[in-house]
Structure formats: structure tokens, C-alpha cells
Amino acid sequence: MSLQEKQKKKTIFIFNFTDQKKHNSSPSTAGYFWKMRDHMNDNSEPSNRDYSFIQFYYRWSWWKDNKNAWRRFVLETMEKLKPDQVYSGFSMANPIAFGTRSAVTVWERSLAPRFFGLDIDYPFSMSGSLADGIRPPTWGFLLSDMWREKLNLSRDQIKLSLQHPHIRIDELGAGLWIELGEEPALYPVEDGVPELPALLNKLLKPIRNDHMALLGFGQWDGDPNERFNDADSLRWMRRFDADSDWPSAELRQREAKTTDKQ
Template sequence: MSASDSLINQDDVSGMIADLKRWPNTAVDHGDFELASTPYLTFYFTYDPEHYLAATLDMIDVHGSFENALGHPYLIATHPDSERPHPYGSKRLGDLREWARKTPLDQAFAVNFTDEKNYKSSPTHSAYLWREPTLGERHQCYSSIQFYYRWQWWLDNRDIWRRFVIETIELLKPAQVYSGFAMGNPLEFGMRAEVATWDRALANHFYGLDTDYPFGMMFSPDLPSGIRPPTWGFFLSDIWREKLGISRDDVAAHLADPRVRIDTLHCGHWIELGPQPELYPVENGVPELPVLANRLLRRIRHPLLDLVGSGEWDGDPNERFNRSDTQRWLGRFDDDSDWPTPEIRGRTPGAAPHEPTR
């Protein structure tokens, strides 16, 4: 994407909107790469520095379990040291558990797996593992495991998927977990700018399309300082429930709706806002269940996450989230929200929002 050319035009956006309404796991072709809306699942967790090796090995085990459930779809994996991509199964990659033992506490452990040979394209199945190094006060930053998978696979294997989620939560004791639909981040790091352009273009049209970019969100003072507004599946850990000052029974009472599933675990609640994730086109109205959850969680919501994850340049023709739009988007499930426009929400247009201060 150049500084002088737009990545997308209104016809591209209109076509993608129509396609997503028919099938939520859809790609748009940009010639030399494709970007797609995809189901995702991301775990954000901290670890005891004394047990960093055990945490790293747990990550590897979690990935192995999910790979088995997917049916071993990967074609590419990155080297744990050089981070270069190689064919999956290549001897150059070495033994992953041995690399975990070689990677010290003060270095990140990162490895990625994908079924997409084009590093610029969104994958259909992938796993991105990142153990954050402990460097002074940064030990409270989140590590993460992010998964992408086909929508049809989820529809056919939702019970296997849920069992995996619950077992992983019990193992990692994460601080935050989210699942729903988001634009899939390609393996190539620099493609985040293109993904963020689609994030912003589609955000006006779907309440349920999340934006999930662990590398931009998990570093202090971002996601560890507040939660995201969930669109469907999420984990309310005891860590964040206690910040709300409520009991486990209070959580169940607030979310007492027959459409809401709550699994009570030893370290918190896994919650699903309806039988399956939805994109929620804005013309169908503000979705009830995300609003219900938001009323409970609003006090611990992060006011201004980094939704882009990469800088912008002067004269950039591609619109992405700015600070004021970010704040409005994060509050789209608030009862007094005017996102995406006051007219769509049935509100009288007011003054432009002030740009918030971090």
C-alpha cells in the first residue's frame, strides 16, 4: 500500500458488506494478496517469571491440542530464533520444546503457524504464539495465543472448540480471552496497515466485527489496563471481576438471559453472548446481548486501545481509526452511544466528540 493510493474504494466496501451478510468468513481479493473476515480466538495471559519455561511449554501444548482438532492444516511455520518462515515440518525449525528451553526469560518466545503460503494474505487456519519477556516492570504485560479457523469448521466442531477453550483457560489462567469475528492478520508484520484500513471501513456497518491485534493491544498501558467490549465469547476472569467489586453470583444475575451461556471455572467465567458469534449489521439495530454485557463491564473497559498497531503518515489516503473514533467505537454498546452515526442510532446529532487524553 503506497502513500498515494487508496487500498479500497466504495465499490470494494459495498461488495465486501454484501458478501459478509451472506457468509461471515469471506475474503476480498487485492490481486497479490487477500484479506478476510474470520472467526478468531485469543488468549491474553501473564505468568510467574520463576515459571517462564513451564508457561512456554504450556503454550506449545495448547497449540498442539488445537492443531490436532483442526486436523494438522499448516503449511508454514516461523523459526523460533530467526522468525523466518519455513515449510511446516522442515528440519530447519528444530524441536519447538527444545527451543523453549533455549529461550531465556528476558527474550520473547515467538512462533507462528499458518496454512497460507502468501505471507501478505489472511490465513484460514493459523496460530500466533507470543511469550512476552520479563524486563523490569514489564513483567505484567500480556503474552498471547491467537487462533484463526474456518467458520464451517467451527459450526461442525463447536463442542470440541468449547472444550478446548475451557481446558486452555484452566491451564493458562488467562486475564482476558475473546472470540468472535475479526479481520485476519497476515503472517507478514507490515500488513497490519492494510488490515486496519478494512477494520475502519467495515466498522460503520457491523457492530459485531471485532478488531484483534495482540501485538498492539497487549503492551502496557493498553489491554492490561482495561478490557475490550466483547462481541460474543469472552472470559471474565476473577482478576477483572474483583476490580468490578461484584461476586460470581452477581455476574450470573446480571447476565440472566436464556440466550447467554455461562461456564463457571475455578478462575472466572467463560461467557457466550448467544448460540454463535454474529456480525450484527447496523441496519438490524443495536444487538441486545453485547449491550447487556457492556452494562456490567463498562467500568473496566479500556477507554482508548491501540486498534491500528502501526503509524500513519501525512497525506495517507487510507482511513484508519484515530483517537476519537477509537473511543466512540469502543463505546458502541453503550446505551448513550452515537456509533456509527447519531441518525442510525436514532439520536439527535450533537457536538463532535473531544479527542480524549491517554
């Protein structure tokens, strides 16, 4: 029986673990477990809804050595918990110490224009906005039946739309687990907009929440560091769209011309 099953519906609990003795350091291995108030299925206003979430960080080298065991764990966990959203990819590791997210946002804003595949993941601030739509594609992505039905498409129609030799789709009780390629990729911007995320993004766009509260901490007066503001956050969320200008219109036009010549 899971911890969540032992709790009353309105009980909230939090526990975390990390391999770092200093909790203000980014972990190479960590787990975050947040049980929010269970009102996703009541009559609450959408703005008052919050997802409970489990989040893991682990080293790239660890994943390379354990990817088969990792896949079994993820698939079995999804079968047990029947989640609405699951995603996996590259992201900056947020330290456990509350407030240290502020430093991570500076790195995210610096690196996001350089790598299409760098994800921004902060469930603490996103748990409410996840109820209003899904995120842009990551390497591993669960399209749950709840969100698939909002597309008015069957599982077979989804699989037909995503037919590609490098896309793997596993059927689960909760939905379709989609992997874009054999392993996660950062997709450097100079290589152009990546094909597989763009393909999945086109399918998911009608149910995407472009106003996801992903920032965690925004800019403040006198802050010497560049961080995501609301305008750039919106551009980043739409980075896989055909008409996107992220990270710049000039760069994307140059990429398109190079692709045409090839």
C-alpha cells in the first residue's frame, strides 16, 4: 500500500532525500515527494487545484548504466499510481534547501537558449498550472488517457500520428508512454529545431498550457542576473512551434535555410 493510500484525502505531507550533505547544493541523486490536498476531483476552481508529485534527479552516467532497470521502475510506477502527467529528460537539479531555486533559475535562463532539450522543471510552482494543461514535450512523456481524450483522439490515432522509427510507445493502463529516441538529448540550438520533439509538440499543442508557472523566482528590481520573465517564459514554452522565434528569429531562419540547402 502506498503512502498516499494511507493518508486522508485532505492530508498534506512532504519528504525529500538527497546525496548532498549541504542541502543548498544541487544534488546528483535526489527524490522529492509532495502530497498536496486532494481536491483535483472535487468542485474547486481550476486556479485552486494542485497536483501531488514525485520528482527524481539522477546522474546521466547512472542512467546510461541502468536504463533498463529505470524503464521497468517508471513503467511499473505509472501502472500503480495511474498519474495524469509524467515526463523525463535533462534539467537543472534543484537543491532541497528552500529558496535555493533562485540561483538555479539564473543557470536555466543562461542555458535554455543554447539547448532545445534542456527542460525547466519546478513542480512546487507548477503543481497548480499543470491542472490547466500539459507541458512541451520531453524525451520521455506520458500522454494519459485523461489528456488524450481532450484531444478527441483514440490511442490508435495517437500511435498513427507518431509513427516514426525512432519513437517508442508503450501502452499502459493510464495512457501511452512515449520516448523520443533511444535516449535523452540536449539538442544544441545550432543543430536546428529537433524533429521528434517538434512532431510530438504539434500533436499536443491544443492541450498545452503556455502559461505554465515554471519560473519559481522571477526578476526583481536591482537583480544583476538575467532570469526568465513572463514574455520569455511564453516564448520558451512555444519553442517547438513552427512559428516560434525562440531563441531568436534570426537564428531559426538561418537554421531553416541551412536545412533547405541540405
